[in-house]
Amino acid sequence: MTQLSNRLKSLDPYKPGEQPKDRQYIKLNANENPYPPCPETVKEVTDFLKEHPRAASLYADPDSTVLRGEIAAMLCRTGGVLCKAEGDTPAADKANITPDMVYCGNGSDEVLSLSFYAFFDDAIVSPQHSYSFYPVYCGYYGVKQEKAMLLDDWTLDIERMAETATRLDAPTILANPNAPTGVALTRDEVKWMLDNSPHGRVFMVDEAYMDFGKESALPLLESYENLAIVRTFSKSMCAAGMRIGYLVANKPLIDAITTVKNSMNHFPVDALAQVFGASSCRHSAYYAECARSVVQEREAFAAFLNEHGWNAPPSGANFVFACKEGVSGLEAYKKIKKAGILVRRFDTPGIEDYLRITIGTHEEMSSLQYVMEDI
Amino acid sequence: MTQLSNRLKSLDPYKPGEQPKDRQYIKLNANENPYPPCPETVKEVTDFLKEHPRAASLYADPDSTVLRGEIAAMLCRTGGVLCKAEGDTPAADKANITPDMVYCGNGSDEVLSLSFYAFFDDAIVSPQHSYSFYPVYCGYYGVKQEKAMLLDDWTLDIERMAETATRLDAPTILANPNAPTGVALTRDEVKWMLDNSPHGRVFMVDEAYMDFGKESALPLLESYENLAIVRTFSKSMCAAGMRIGYLVANKPLIDAITTVKNSMNHFPVDALAQVFGASSCRHSAYYAECARSVVQEREAFAAFLNEHGWNAPPSGANFVFACKEGVSGLEAYKKIKKAGILVRRFDTPGIEDYLRITIGTHEEMSSLQYVMEDI
Numbered sequence: 001m002t003q004l005s006n007r008l009k010s011l012d013p014y015k016p017g018e019q020p021k022d023r024q025y026i027k028l029n030a031n032e033n034p035y036p037p038c039p040e041t042v043k044e045v046t047d048f049l050k051e052h053p054r055a056a057s058l059y060a061d062p063d064s065t066v067l068r069g070e071i072a073a074m075l076c077r078t079g080g081v082l083c084k085a086e087g088d089t090p091a092a093d094k095a096n097i098t099p100d101m102v103y104c105g106n107g108s109d110e111v112l113s114l115s116f117y118a119f120f121d122d123a124i125v126s127p128q129h130s131y132s133f134y135p136v137y138c139g140y141y142g143v144k145q146e147k148a149m150l151l152d153d154w155t156l157d158i159e160r161m162a163e164t165a166t167r168l169d170a171p172t173i174l175a176n177p178n179a180p181t182g183v184a185l186t187r188d189e190v191k192w193m194l195d196n197s198p199h200g201r202v203f204m205v206d207e208a209y210m211d212f213g214k215e216s217a218l219p220l221l222e223s224y225e226n227l228a229i230v231r232t233f234s235k236s237m238c239a240a241g242m243r244i245g246y247l248v249a250n251k252p253l254i255d256a257i258t259t260v261k262n263s264m265n266h267f268p269v270d271a272l273a274q275v276f277g278a279s280s281c282r283h284s285a286y287y288a289e290c291a292r293s294v295v296q297e298r299e300a301f302a303a304f305l306n307e308h309g310w311n312a313p314p315s316g317a318n319f320v321f322a323c324k325e326g327v328s329g330l331e332a333y334k335k336i337k338k339a340g341i342l343v344r345r346f347d348t349p350g351i352e353d354y355l356r357i358t359i360g361t362h363e364e365m366s367s368l369q370y371v372m373e374d375i
Numbered sequence: 376m377t378q379l380s381n382r383l384k385s386l387d388p389y390k391p392g393e394q395p396k397d398r399q400y401i402k403l404n405a406n407e408n409p410y411p412p413c414p415e416t417v418k419e420v421t422d423f424l425k426e427h428p429r430a431a432s433l434y435a436d437p438d439s440t441v442l443r444g445e446i447a448a449m450l451c452r453t454g455g456v457l458c459k460a461e462g463d464t465p466a467a468d469k470a471n472i473t474p475d476m477v478y479c480g481n482g483s484d485e486v487l488s489l490s491f492y493a494f495f496d497d498a499i500v501s502p503q504h505s506y507s508f509y510p511v512y513c514g515y516y517g518v519k520q521e522k523a524m525l526l527d528d529w530t531l532d533i534e535r536m537a538e539t540a541t542r543l544d545a546p547t548i549l550a551n552p553n554a555p556t557g558v559a560l561t562r563d564e565v566k567w568m569l570d571n572s573p574h575g576r577v578f579m580v581d582e583a584y585m586d587f588g589k590e591s592a593l594p595l596l597e598s599y600e601n602l603a604i605v606r607t608f609s610k611s612m613c614a615a616g617m618r619i620g621y622l623v624a625n626k627p628l629i630d631a632i633t634t635v636k637n638s639m640n641h642f643p644v645d646a647l648a649q650v651f652g653a654s655s656c657r658h659s660a661y662y663a664e665c666a667r668s669v670v671q672e673r674e675a676f677a678a679f680l681n682e683h684g685w686n687a688p689p690s691g692a693n694f695v696f697a698c699k700e701g702v703s704g705l706e707a708y709k710k711i712k713k714a715g716i717l718v719r720r721f722d723t724p725g726i727e728d729y730l731r732i733t734i735g736t737h738e739e740m741s742s743l744q745y746v747m748e749d750i
Contacts, residue, residue: 002601003575004631005496007516013637016437027433036428046421053411056651057613058402062391106481106618109640121380140638141382200378226377238432241646243481256379262388263515265484271616272647276431 007140014136017344026367028358029342031179031209031319033238033294035361038286041279048275060271062262064104067274070281071246072099078284080207080216080229082236083291092187095218103254104277105261106268108208108232108245109133114264115228115247116141118256119202125165126173127156129181129351131206134173146170154181154313154321158189162196169198175206177213180346180356182315187215194224202253204228211236211291212298213316218248225250235318236291237280244269244277294318298359304369319358324375329353332375339371382515389511392719401742403733404717406554406584406694408613408669410736413661416654423650435646437637439479442649445656446621447474453659455582455591455604457611458666467562470593478629479652480636481643483583483607483620484508489639490603490622491516493631494577500540501548502531504556504726506581509548521545529556529688529696533564537571544573550581552588555721555731557690562590569599577628579603586611586666587673588691593623600625610693611666612655619644619652669693673734679744694733696726699750704728707750714746 017029036042049056078084079093105111116137123144126134138145146168148161156174165172172193177184185193194203203226205217210231221227228249234240247257261268269277280287298315305312305322312322323329329352333345336355341364344356359365392404411417424431453459454468480486491512498519501509513520521543523536531549540547547568552559560568569578578601580592585606596602603624609615622632636643644652655662673690680687680697687697698704704727708720711730716739719731734740 001575002577002627004577004628005493007496008493008631008634011634011638013634014641016434016641019434019436030434032434033432035432037431039428042424042428042431046424049417049421053414053417056412056417056616057408057410059391059394059405059407059609059615060618061394106485106645107640107642109642110481113639118380118383121382136638200376202377202379234434240434240642241431243435243642243645252377253379256383259383259386259388263386263511264488265482266389266391267482267484267615267618270481270618270645270648272651273645276647 010139010142012136012139014133018342023340026341026360026364028360028364028368029344030240031235031358032240033235033290033318034364035238035290035293037238038280038283040283041276044279045272045276049272055271059267060269060274062267064269064274067104067269067278068099068102070278071102071104072097074281074284075218075248078288080210080218080231081213082211082284082288083295093215093219095216096222097218097248100251101221101248101254103247103257104269105245107234107243108230110268111230111245111247112206113137113140114257114260115204115230116143118260119204119228119253120171123168123170124173125161125168125170127161127178129348131175131179150181154183156183156185158185158193162193165197165201169201171201171203172197173204173206175208176217177209177316179209179317180319180344180351180354181313181321182317182319183313184213184316187217187220190217191220194220194227199226202226202228204230206230208232209235209317212295212318221248221250225252228253233277233280237287238290239276239280242273242276244273294359297362297365301359301365301369308373319356321354321356323354327353327375329355335375336368336371341368341371385514385517387511387514389508393717398715401716401735401739403735403739403743404719405615406610406733407615408610408665408693409739410613410665410668412613413655413658415658416651419654420647420651424647430646434642435644435649437641439644439649440474442479442644442653443474443477445653446477446479447472449656449659450593450623453663455585455593455606456588457586457659457663458670468590468594470591471597472593472623475626476596476623476629478622478632479644480620482609482618483605485643486605486620486622487581488512488515489632489635490579490605491518493635494579494603494628495546498543498545499548500536500543500545502536502553504723505550506554525556529558531558531560533560533568537568540572540576544576546576546578547572548579548581550583551592552584552691554584554692555694555719555726555729556688556696557692557694558688559588559691562592562595565592566595569595569602574601577601577603579605581605583607583610584692587670587693596623596625600627603628608652608655612662613665614651614655617648617651619648669734672737672740676734676740676744683748694731696729696731698729702728702750704730710750711743711746716743716746
């Protein structure tokens with residue numbers, strides 16, 4: 001028997017949403033975007049490869065310079081919330097992001113992993129229920145995870161969480177909107193937490209779903225040098241398959257994660273993904289339209305759930321988190337799967353009767369409602 | 376000041392070949408392939424994206440199933456050495472590789488990094504001069520690197536290296552052909568090392584350049600369950616920009632690196648890169664032709680160097696490692712750069728007067744020879 005590293009023993013890898021191949025399912029289990037990428041981007045990427053095939057033979061720009069510039073420009077325009085119409089964005093929501101405040105990686109999972117390596121040592125504070133990759137990274141890097149309980153309505157107990165971080169002098173990581181609950185914090189709440197958590201420790205906000213929400217923490221970067229915001233192209237930008245994630249922070253934190261990247265994989269974002277991402281940013285108006293459709297469907301679905309006796313906290317994301325009294329989560333999941341629709345369910349104690357349902361197209365949501373009416 | 380992790384302090388990141396933007400250079404400094412990818416692959420990838428744009432919106436296959444199948448089929452056909460003509464491949468060179476013996480990652484750098492995490496603990500043995508990312512990963516994961524000296528002709532002292540590994544009961548990693556020297560081991564030499572190194576420890580061979588060489592270790596996988604072979608699409612497959620690397624090993628090692636991957640980034644190879652890689656494997660005859668051109672240019676360049684008083688060990692890779700008595704490596708590098716050609720030079724003591732020169736097209740090599748005649 002070949003001996004493997006001792007580190008392996010402590011790993012409990014992430015289990016993603018199932019991808020069964022036995023039949024065609026409506027996929028509402030991985031929080032993917034139901035729309036295709038912008039047609040202009042498809043054209044620009046294919047034209048690029050045809051006109052510059054040697055770009056595939058050469059190493060890509062290790063610094064994703066063009067992509068970072070386009071991301072910064074997009075964030076300045078949108079304030080980090082795509083679903084708002086341009087006129088809806090008040091001055092307080094505007095963000096002043098420069099390209100040197102952006103780091104790009106191979107999906108926000110890689111960005112998160114390198115951030116854990118760069119920013120976290122002994123312990124971190126994070127919500128009791130949140131993105132299930134956080135405990136995986138804790139295992140990977142040997143960081144202790146101190147969990148802050150959620151309140152009965154699935155909101156974060158921000159006072160208790162800040163207290164814990166202060167007592168341990170520990171960094172914080174939270175998702176806003178949170179997953180799998182969809183519950184969002186206001187910018188004032190995030191600011192309150194920043195003011196009441198250790199100033200010398202990184203405070204990380206995972207905004208994977210913020211483009212479907214209300215208030216990004218991006219404008220706070222001006223005042224908080226310990227704030228680090230992770231974002232992704234996988235949800236609102238219709239690009240889960242392209243693996244583009246990024247960190248937005250002030251220069252000392254960007255320098256740190258860049259050092260870690262250069263110690264791990266010098267060229268994480270491939271040449272075509274860089275072109276794809278940069279083009280997508282230029283066409284953010286298309287993705288804003290997609291995000292608005294998703295939000296509209298989400299609100300209609302929330303009303304349906306309410307009418308049919310399901311409980312679901314208000315969502316600021318592209319999914320809802322729902323349960324019905326007297327209905328087993330596993331049974332509901334199975335019935336829906338039998339009808340050809342995949343939703344997500346967790347075995348985690350305390351949320352085992354909840355379903356996390358991704359918002360799809362109008363047609364997909366109609367099919368789902370038809371099934372759920374009988375549950 | 377925001378506190379960062381203690382781990383950061385021990386990092387000394389890899390410094391890749393320079394990518395200056397002040398003028399157009401002939402790039403012979405990063406061991407890239409001078410040829411574009413196969414035109415059929417460009418067509419297949421662009422057709423795929425146009426016909427299946429939603430593939431970009433959805434998470435890609437986390438297991439790169441199709442790509443792994445095509446890699447395995449290619450390795451069975453070629454025995455892991457592309458530059459050989461089909462008829463030149465004797466039975467002993469044939470490899471019997473199944474898809475479950477292949478793991479795919481975001482470039483061989485990522486594959487190497489995850490392998491270090493999965494396979495190496497306290498210490499490893501590796502050659503004195505080799506791929507300069509190995510010491511970086513040692514720093515990243517806190518592994519001690521025991522360096523085995525090279526002999527005067529830049530060959531590996533395989534007896535001493537195996538002795539050291541046995542004394543320390545440590546895993547081994549080496550590159551074959553080695554970088555930056557280009558010197559290759561025969562399969563019998565690799566086999567001798569496997570027989571004389573600790574059987575219970577991983578023995579890793581980095582075959583990034585093997586497609587330009589003579590004898591891959593792939594046929595040895597049948598007999599050695601501790602053997603792990605890392606390979607890449609960046610050199611012979613004209614795809615440095617696409618970030619595809621892979622590990623070939625028996626199932627227990629593949630299972631281990633897959634567990635590590637699932638604890639780090641569940642979807643490392645993006646949807647387009649998977650299609651690109653799979654298509655490239657199907658068109659391996661094209662890349663074999665490219666590899667043969669590179670080998671032909673390499674041999675012609677070696678003859679030129681010999682005629683002009685340069686010393687260069689015989690290379691089995693797509694680069695040569697050369698110096699000239701009485702000529703400073705830095706001065707030679709500068710003269711060549713002034714003429715618009717980038718080659719690679721290292722500050723490392725012992726090799727500071729050597730240049731590592733990537734083999735380009737016939738025209739590029741003619742330009743270089745014109746400059747080098749005056750050095």
